[in-house]
Amino acid sequence: MENLQGKTAFVTGGSRGIGRGIARVLSDAGYDIAFTYNSQLNDAETLKTEIEEKGRRSFFYQASLENPGIAESVTARAAQELGGIDLLVCNAGRTKHNDLLHLEGGLIDFIYHLNYRSYLLCARTAANDMIARGVKGNIIFIASTRGFRAYPEDAVYGGMKAALIRSAESMALDMAPHGIRVNCVAPGATAVRGNFSHDELTRGFAKKIPLGSKGTPDEVGRLVRFIASNDAAYMTGNTVKLDGGLILPGTPERE
Numbered sequence: 001m002e003n004l005q006g007k008t009a010f011v012t013g014g015s016r017g018i019g020r021g022i023a024r025v026l027s028d029a030g031y032d033i034a035f036t037y038n039s040q041l042n043d044a045e046t047l048k049t050e051i052e053e054k055g056r057r058s059f060f061y062q063a064s065l066e067n068p069g070i071a072e073s074v075t076a077r078a079a080q081e082l083g084g085i086d087l088l089v090c091n092a093g094r095t096k097h098n099d100l101l102h103l104e105g106g107l108i109d110f111i112y113h114l115n116y117r118s119y120l121l122c123a124r125t126a127a128n129d130m131i132a133r134g135v136k137g138n139i140i141f142i143a144s145t146r147g148f149r150a151y152p153e154d155a156v157y158g159g160m161k162a163a164l165i166r167s168a169e170s171m172a173l174d175m176a177p178h179g180i181r182v183n184c185v186a187p188g189a190t191a192v193r194g195n196f197s198h199d200e201l202t203r204g205f206a207k208k209i210p211l212g213s214k215g216t217p218d219e220v221g222r223l224v225r226f227i228a229s230n231d232a233a234y235m236t237g238n239t240v241k242l243d244g245g246l247i248l249p250g251t252p253e254r255e
Contacts, residue, residue, distance in 0.1 A: 003030065004026075004029045004030035004031055004229070005030040006030065006032070007029075007030060007031045007032070007086045007087065008031060008032045008033075008034070008082040008083065008084060008085055008086045008087070009023075009026050009031040009032070009033055009034070009085070009086065009087040009088070009089060009228075010033075010034045010035070010075060010078040010079070010082065010085045010087070010088050010089070010122075010126065011023050011026070011033065011034070011035040011036075011089045011091060012035070012036045012063070012065060012071075012074075012089070012090050012091055012092035012118070012122060013035075013036060013037070013038070013065075013091040013092030013093065014033070014035025014036060014037065014047065014060070014089075014091065015035060015036075015037035015038075015040060015043040015044040015047055015060065016037070016040060016043050016192070017190075017192035017193075017217055018091055018142060018187065018190060018192060018217045018220050018221075019035065019089075019091040019092070019142075019217075020043070020047055020217055021216065021217020021218045021219075021220055021221040022089055022091060022142075022217070022220060022221040022224050023035050023047060023051065023221075024047075024050065024051075024217075024218065024221060025218055025221030025222055025224070025225050026087070026089075026221065026224070026225060027050075027051040027054055027056045027058070028054065029225050030056070031056065031086075031087065032056050032057040032058070032082055033051050033056060033057075033058050033059075034058070034059040034060065034061070034078035034081060034082050034085075035047070035058075035059075035060050035061075036060065036061050036062070036063040036065065036074060036092060037060060037061075037062060037063075038062070038063070038064060038092070039062075041062070044060040044062075045060075047060070048060055057082070059078065059081045059082070061074050061077060061078070063092075065092050065113075065114055065118035065122075066110055066113040066114035066117075066118065067113075070118070071117070071118040071119075071121040071122045071125075072121050072122075072124070072125050074122075075088070075121075075122045075125035075126055076125055076129075079125070079126065079129040084129055084130075084133050084135065085126045085129050085130065085137065086130070086135055086137045086138070087137060087138045087139075087140070087228045088122060088123060088126040088137070088138070088139045088140070089140045089142065089224055090118070090119040090122050090123065090139075090140070090141050090142065091142040092114065092118065093114055093115040093142075094110070094111070094114055094115065095157055096110075096111055096156060096157050097153040097154065097157070098153055098154075098155060098156050098157075099153055100155060103155075103156070107156060108156055111156045111157055111160050112160060115157065115160045115161070115164070116160045116163055116164055116167075119141055119164060119167075120167065120171075123139050123141075123171060123182070126139060127139065127175060127178075127180055130178070130180055131178050131180070135180075136178070136179030136180060136181075137180050137181075138180070138181050138182075138183075138227070138228040139168075139171070139175070139180065139181070139182045139183075140182075140183055140184065140185060140224055140227055140228065141164050141165075141168050141182075141183075141184045141185075142184070142185055142186075142187065142220070143161045143164050143165050143168075143184040143185065143186040143239060144157075144158070144161040144186055144187060144188075145186050145187070145188045145241055145243045145246060145247045146158040146161050147161030147162040147163075147164065147165050147186060147239075148162070148165075148186065148241070148247055149247040161186075164184065165184050165186070165239045168182050168183065168184045168237065168239070169237045172236040172237030173237065175236075176236060181227075181232075181233075181235065181236040182236055182237065183227050183235060183236060183237065183238050183239070183240070184238070184239035184240070185220060185223055185224060185227070185239070185240055185242060186239050186240065186241045186242065186243070187215055187220050187242050187243065188209070188215060188241065188242065188243025188244060188246040188247065189205060189206070189209060189214045189215065189243065189244075189246060190214060190215040190216065190217065190219075190220065191214045191215070191216055191217075192217060196216050198213075201213045201214045201216070202214075208246070209243070209244040209245065209246050210244060210245030210246070210248065211244035211245055212244070213244060214244075215242055215243070215244060219242065220242060223240060223242055227240070
């Protein structure tokens, strides 16, 4: 595996769930990690300790990324404390379902600001840092297969994920002259709590997934690590689905 000692990564929404898996895998690979959390300080503290026990540096920040100015300022702070950002992973977000007949403008605004706007502004700040340092870095957005397949009550969340995927393609074109790659990872059904035992991953909804199991945060982390590595140096503007075949057309759903 590529030697990534001394590389730096900033992960938004890194203290729990998929973000935590990404931070753990990257720190295992040698990255120093900065990450944000929203409300659970204890989760952030335990992750910082886990990363530092591996001999890596770690910083965390409370950040409500839906609020004006926060995405830019916290990314700039991470760049300063890390000594620059080599890899930005935008993961922070909230899943919300909406019924069109009762849709509220406040929900649209919240999802737009957190799940879409903050990603672009974090990317702007990180990209300027990379260019200033002459670094051929990586920007990776955590999207969702809900950005590809329509579900009921998903016009806002799924719509913003679809927009994110499309925006990453244009950003990849903008950043290519600087050697900065922009890609997305689109997880499907992913277990974000518990011990990720076989029974837990294969029960309930997992029976509808062709591979018969939900994904795990660490699996998302390993895909992020690969995309950011030199093994994927020719990949930009892509979205890689990680869903066990969940949304493949023509796949029969199991009873």
